[in-house]
Amino acid sequence: MASLWVNCVKKRLKKPRDSRVHQDVVIITGDAKEFMEGYINQVQEKEHYYFRPPVCPRQDYYYYGCDRGNHSAGKSNGEASKTRANSCKAYISFKVITDTGISGAIIQKMQHHTGHDENNSKEKNRIHPDLHSLVKIWLQLGWSTSEVLIKSYDWAQQNGHVDKKDSRFYLTPNDIRLLKKTLRGVGDSDSVSVDHLVSTELRDNICFYQPLHNEQPFILVVQTPFQKQLLEENPHPMVFMDASYKGITAYGYAFYALLLINKTGRGVPFAYFILSKETTTTVSLCLQKLQLSNPSFYLRSVMMDRDLRVLNAMKSIFPNAKLLLCWFHVLQAVTRWLVKADGGHLTPEQRNVVIHAMASMKACLTVLYLYF
């Protein structure tokens, strides 16, 4: 019966376009998640290639990318002895299916690892599993990066590992920071629960959703029915827009709120953007999707900080809108510049003059545009 089922599923499979991709169909008797974890662990132990926590871009589809799948940036040039980011495209994916009462998975394996070779000991090797689990515990206890660094150094010494260049036993602060990020960051469960919530309970509040997948950034445009109606009542508003990083700091994501002034003179949010990557393209995409789902919406003017990415996104989607810099942000930038070491080396008296000049500028009624 089982083999019949497997053959039946296999027959219906499309041949992968990439000839390096190997397909298989297996029956799952227990919990699908446990099965996938077990499978990945086995490959890791056997082949010494490691995979990242899964992402779930589609329902019941789980993608485990190679641990060295990130693009390298900075000095390392992607050299495997200096970085773990080798743009490796190897992966294992599972599509969990249930048909005629039987559960199974279609497994796709692309095991052509590029840019690295886990058997080469000179490569920047992953942290020893024992130390890895210890560091995880220490981080969960809320220890700081430097505390973990000292503790892991002691551990390596006590366990007789003397070569301080051995990255399996001697961590860098950056190793710990990265671990912290993966620990608190978008783990399997987070990404899966967001995916689930967006497509079920919160469906009516989502204007646009792009799941996190490989190089594709996470984008969420949120607008509740109430907010939609608010925007319908004020289709050409003056918009106030700003980003915050608190609240979702653990993920390193940006949270944008867009506000308009309602009839009683209060600022009310009418949409939110959550972005894993802030670029002119991602912000433009959010604005575009918001405009598409609110056809009568066209903003008259927008008040924001001097973030060039947002500024350029605004210009491209709403070319006729007036762009205003928020006074608070202008003053904040001036004040920050003044207290910085390279802030013109002004004396306290001179600083006062600058602040006074800024204050009187605010009282100006006319505007002189300067183009650079």
Ligand SMILES: [Zn+2]
């Ligand atoms: Zn790889």
